[in-house]
Amino acid sequence: MSMENTIKSSDSDVLVQVKNLKMHFPITEGALIPQVVGHVKAVDGVSFDIRRGETLGLVGESGCGKTTTGRCILQLEKATSGNILYDSVNLGQLDRIGMMPLRQRIQVIFQDPFSSLNPRMKIGEIIAEPMHVHNIEADNRAREKRVLELLSVCGLNPKFADRYPHEMSGGQRQRVGIARALAVRPEFIICDEAVSALDVSIQAQVINLLEDLRDEFNLTYLFIAHDLSVVRHLCHRVAVMYLGKMVELADCDELYDNPIHPYTKALLSAVPIPDPTIEKGRKHQMVKGEIPSPINPPSGCVFHPRCISATDGCSKAIPEFREVKPGHWVACTEV
Amino acid sequence: MAKLLEVQNLQTQFFTSAGIVKAVDGITYDVDEGETVAVVGESGCGKSVSALSILRLIPDPPGRVVGGHIKFMDQDLATLSDEEMRKVRGNKIAMVFQEPMTSLNPVLTIGLQITETLQQHLGLSREDADERAFELLEKVGISDARRRLKQYPHHLSGGMRQRVMIALALSCNPKLIIADEPTTALDVTIQAQILELMKNLTRELGVALIVITHNLGVVARYADRVNVMYAGRIIESGTAEDIYHHPRHPYTLALLRSVPRMDLPRQAKLDPVQGQPPDLTKLDDGCAFRPRCNFATDKCKSSGPKLETVSDGHATACWHHDKLINALETA
Structure with missing residues (x-):
């Protein structure tokens, strides 16, 4: 050490x-x-x-190990x-306990906005859960307020907090995944094929959102993707x-x-x-x-x-x- | 060149508990012999449904072709009996699907799946069919073809399976191949191989190709003509040059501005179209793109524009297409 x-x-x-x-x-x-x-x-x-502060693109074809690398970093x-x-x-x-404070600083956004959200939880609960786990905004009302804030930061109508994932489109769900990652105020986010499942026009919206958030919250990204055009647009290295x-x-x-x-x-x-x-x-x-x-x-x-x-x-x-x-x-x- | 396929005012609807979904809402286009036509659009714009409608493969219920004509080699496909239609399908018109895993039968060998088609449609003997299947696999670039014929789909990689699908599609010397997102599930180097193979084989054999895709790069590389679809309608059609360099519909323009470019250094943030695609059960008479359009006026609300020719072979469905002349340059 x-x-x-x-x-x-x-x-x-x-x-x-x-x-x-x-x-x-x-x-x-x-x-x-x-x-x-x-x-x-x-x-x-x-x-x-x-x-610190850079976006590193990690590219390659299926099976090249890019996702496994990301999962190893996440432990x-x-x-x-x-x-x-x-x-x-x-x-x-x-160990698990020692890792806890770091888990708050390292977050992840997954590829599939359908399987990465619990279908039985409301959007508000999904976004509040990491705050609960890491004991951020201990007061319920503050937590609710922050959920609404996060929804609007990610370009979603605050009324979505009371809805379920199945009521939303793929692009909207991906925004929920991003809001959930941001909930614990991380400094480093691993985006694992975060925009791959989206249609071009929606993909461009989410790319812009990731960029805005990076600038606003000084985020560092590991951007794992197979789409080389998106990587050129978004990454520093x-x-x-x-x-x-x-x-x-x-x-x-x-x-x-x-x-x-x-x-x-x-x-x-x-x-x-x-x-x-x-x-x-x-x-x-x-x-x-x-x-x-x-x-x-x-x-x-x-x-x-x-x-x-x-x-x-x-x-x-x-x-x-x-x-x-x-x-x-x-x-x-x-x- | 002679018209191979003419689609006129095709309408396909799905009757669901949530209402009538107008998946394809009056599209008209044609395909010449030996030509590659791309149908581009985002999920749910009706591009796949339009292709399935041509082959009469829409599951009924809930779906039905409710209007329009499809003429293929001067024959109206709607008037054919099911038996006659089966002879067109796979024989004159072949289809390549997106998912090579789900479109091959997992419990039959590759060889059996190809020879079955050959025996059914061309009436070949078992031995002749075997020989032809071997030739087909060689043609689509599968090495060690004899051994592959005895294998099952799960022995093969995604790219190989898609090669088998292409071999199947070519097996009866079709006039037209409809490829629905043929490379979406594949890695880029394999995608390039498969697209190159399809291009070379269709040119060599004079087969016309309809490529359905959402990938604007694939379209630019391979298509002669392009139809852009939005909410069940063709909103712009023209040559690839027309569409990419002189788009005359705000949606086409927005799509082009939404794609990051790999060949140029980053210049500015992307300029994506805002909002979500419309709910196809709640379409009104106006232009479906209106809520997301920067050019929209009251006229767009009261009546939907029809495809209108703006130059030779280039048509757009927008009241304000004049405002889009040189729109890409001024951006």
Whole structure:
């Protein structure tokens, strides 16, 4: 702990540090005496920092480990190895009680606005519950007042407090999820595909809301998403994951304008741009094949079987995640 | 080019306890042979229902096609018997659905599902059907096709299943494929593969394609012509260039302004359309977009605008479309 404290004093603008995080889920066989026959390497040695006040985008395709990384930071999964330091406190060493005050500071917004709200609770109760748990606004009337405040901050009519989730549309429910996260006055919010389930016009409303809240309450976001357009719009820095590994990390515009890793390039090229003239002139670099299984990932660089720049060496050596330009990190030996 | 499909004033309604839902409220469009037409809109705008109506797949009750004509290869589909309609479905018009898991039968092998179609519609023998199924899987880029034919849908990834769906759709050499959100459930690199495959195969075989999607990027990349739907109506139609560079309906404009761009540095906050889409049981005679529209006047309340041609092949349903000339540039 003492060493970590020194890091804090020199590096105080860093809020979250993820160091060599690994999350391997065991695969068991046998009903009576389960035996571990393998591991799903959902996250396999990921390191990054999140600075205070910034929005870090974490992108990648399904199964790349971006959600698991978020869940590990929230301590919803017990990491296999590696450390997560929040404001220099090692979260892995805390017990349930010790974690409580931090849970107030770290909140989460989930993807599915249908399954993340309890259908039997009224909206007002849903938003008040975290305040109850963390003993904020101990007085009932103050709590009610704050619920109404939060509803209007999130662009909802205060009369929704007496309604149930099924009476609301997807966009409105997502706003309730955001209001619930804000209820305990957090400083750090993990948005796990928070706008993915919404229609474009509603999605844009929620993106603007997240932006307004960030400015108003000085929030730090970890924005987990697969939609690269939304990430470019909202994030300061972006990290790209593939098969449990971090492949590239850079400032937002740098990553989109000068991608270095072949996977990032392919990913960006695959996203269609809403402009037919640009699309006609664009060269599409298709990435061949499908994402391999994280149970038995390829040796060396995990992307090498699909990579157009792969050489013989790529299947042997695991590329180091290194800084090739100031602030621009890449895990590829061929660049 | 000859008209392959003509949809005229199609109306589909659902009779529910909450009232009559006018899911599709008088849409008219056509598709030429070999052309790719996109139908764009947000959830509940009637884009999928319009496609199911063409194939007469609307569950009745609660839904019913209450008006309009659908002419396919100069034949009015409404006059066909159920038996005749079955021969059109899957044979002349094929469909690719969004969910490759739920649209394939989980207890039948891939091979059986393809050969069944071939035997039913084309009357092939078992051996010929097997051979053709193998060719089809090769064509849609599935490696090790012999082995795949013996596998079940759960052995395959989402992208592979969607390839199988495309193989199924192509199996009887259809004239038209209707793809309802064909790539929405897939990752972007797989989405790009599947869309490229569909584009190449439809061009190569001269099949017309109706792509139903909410993704404006997908439309820009693949569509020749675009129909934008809102609250059960087509509110603007034109070439992809017309729609993206010279939108003449406030909703189209709002949609374009709502999408963040991946190719440009962030310039400003998004400018989304406010409010929610309307309740389809409570539509009045006026323009359905009026409550969310910056251009709305009393005229929009009293009567709904009809699609009106503004230039060759470009039509919009807005009383105030003149105010939108160069709207994108002045933004």
